[in-house]
Every structure is written in structure tokens, then in C-alpha cells.
């Protein structure tokens with residue numbers, strides 16, 4: 175069933191509640207479907223609808239929403255009428271649909287080597303953060319390896335029409351290379367590091383060509399010192415850039431020790447704008463990294479709330495309260 179363009183307030187939830195989720199097509203072409211949002215805003219018993227139903231309407235406004243203030247205020251109205259648990263479910267459902275239906279996203283994750291998987295929940299968090307983060311601050315990635323995650327961040331910035339600048343830091347200094355991988359491959363050799371740096375540059379030059387990140391070869395501590403000092407530095411592509419300023423979203427995926435991830439969070443938190451996001455990789459309690467504890471502690475920090483808090487198995491994803 176397709177969503178009727180003249181849907182009335184009374185019928186809209188009925189239509190959506192009885193339509194199987196499997197029939198949903200990502201309605202990018204239908205944007206902004208303000209008629210559906212109007213109908214939803216006029217519906218008084220929103221709590222009786224499923225999160226899935228409401229997600230499907232709000233999704234029609236998800237792309238390029240920054241450009242349309244009417245859509246934004248209607249969306250705010252609809253959101254204000256929903257209980258928190260439903261909002262969590264709603265945002266997770268929207269992000270999941272947008273990730274699952276995104277052909278390019280799936281393709282680029284296959285193409286570029288690295289540690290990002292479609293099923294690990296990070297892309298959902300990237301998508302949500304980039305749609306909802308405040309304007310005017312940087313997007314920062316700590317730990318880039320061969321460039322897959324920064325390519326996805328760059329893609330979402332372009333696709334969602336966000337103008338926040340993208341920065342990343344990596345010293346290309348690898349954990350877990352003390353012993354040969356599987357007793358077979360010695361990852362501590364300079365030739366492996368050289369391969370990673372060159373592959374990173376090739377990947378990013380190609381897959382981020384519409385929105386190149388500013389890529390700094392540095393340990394995160396040094397990167398944040400330069401950020402605090404508003405230093406002018408050269409990035410790995412030879413561009414001279416001035417660092418510093420507010421941050422809208424940070425993805426922490428560098429050294430996975432307790433101390434390193436804690437420092438990364440503290441360094442980000444100093445500059446994070448109200449409404450900004452932080453995502454810790456490999457921070458799910460079932461995992462055995464030191465950063466699990468740093469992320470759990472960060473989640474207790476005053477002024478931060480957990481996004482998608484009800485969903486098991488995701489990495490720790492925080493939002494600084496406005």
C-alpha cells in the first residue's frame with residue numbers, strides 16, 4: 175500500500191498501523207510529505223500508534239530537514255507528544271530504515287576495508303547524529319584506519335545537506351600487533367603501516383571526494399592539544415588548516431584502553447555544543463575492551479543522556495542535553 179497524499183488525520187494512523195513494515199519503501203523521492211506530517215500533528219491519540227507508524231512519517235522529513243522550518247516545527251510538535259521510550263524506539267526505527275535501505279552505504283562498507291559493519295549499529299548512530307546534531311560545530315573522528323568510517327561520515331554530511339566540517343586524527347599506530355596475527359602476519363612491520371597510510375589516502379581521496387575530511391596524523395591527545403591551541407597545521411593531504419572551535423559530533427574509535435577513551439571523551443566534552451553527540455566504538459558491555467568502562471562512566475556524566483538507550487547490543491551513544 176502506498177501512503178495516500180490526501181490522508182486525513184483520522185485515517186493516517188489506521189493506514190500506517192495496518193501496513194506491513196516490509197512494504198515500506200524509503201520515501202526519499204516523496205520528501206517532504208508535509209501533508210502526512212500535518213495529519214500526524216493533528217492526531218490527538220498519538221500514543222496509540224506504533225513507533226513504526228510514526229517513524230514512517232517522520233522519515234519523509236528526515237532528508238534535508240534543516241532547510242524547512244515548517245517541517246522542523248511540526249516534527250518538534252509530534253515529538254513533544256510522545257513518551258521517551260517511544261521516542262527512543264522511533265529514532266532507532268528511523269535510523270535502521272535509513273541504513274537498511276541505503277544501497278551506497280552498504281556498497282562503500284564492502285568496498286573499503288576496515289572495522290565498520292552494516293549490522294554493528296554504528297551507521298545508525300552516525301545517521302541519527304548527523305541528522306540531529308547542532309549546526310556550527312565540527313564532526314570529529316578519532317581512529318580512522320583505512321578510511322571506511324570517515325567515508326560514511328563524509329557521505330552522510332553530503333547526503334543530509336549538513337555543512338559541519340569533518341576532521342579526523344590517526345597516528346596509524348596499531349594495537350594488537352605485539353604478536354603476529356593468527357601466528358602468521360607481523361603487523362608491527364613498517365611496511366604494513368605504510369600500506370595502511372597509503373590505502374587510507376587513496377580510499378578517502380576517492381570516496382570522500384565530495385566532502386574531504388581534514389585528516390591529521392597524530393595521537394588523539396596531541397590532536398586535542400592542537401585543537402585547544404587553535405593551531406595551524408598541515409593535514410595528510412598537504413592542506414594547511416586551522417584547528418579548534420566547537421564540536422557537534424565525535425566518534426571515538428582510537429586506542430581502546432580505558433585511559434585513552436576516557437581522555438578522548440573529556441577532550442571532546444570540553445568543546446561539545448548543547449545537543450551534540452558522542453559515540454564510543456566497541457563500548458558494548460559484552461565486549462572486553464578498557465573503553466567499555468570509559469563509555470559507561472561517560473554515560474553517567476551530568477548533562478548527557480543515552481540515545482537509543484533501550485536497544486541492546488549497541489555501542490554507547492550519548493547526547494549532550496540542550
Ligand SMILES: C[S@@+](CC[C@H](N)C(=O)[O-])C[C@H]1O[C@@H](n2cnc3c(N)ncnc32)[C@H](O)[C@@H]1O
Pocket residue numbers: 287288289290316317318319320321322323324343344345346347348349392393394395427428429434
Ligand atoms: C579500530 S581502528 C579504527 C577503525 C576505523 N574507524 C574503521 O571504521 O575502520 C583504530 C585506529 O585507531 C588508531 N589509533 C591508535 N591509537 C590512537 C590514538 N591514541 N589516537 C588516535 N588514533 C589512534 C589506530 O592507528 C587505528 O587506525
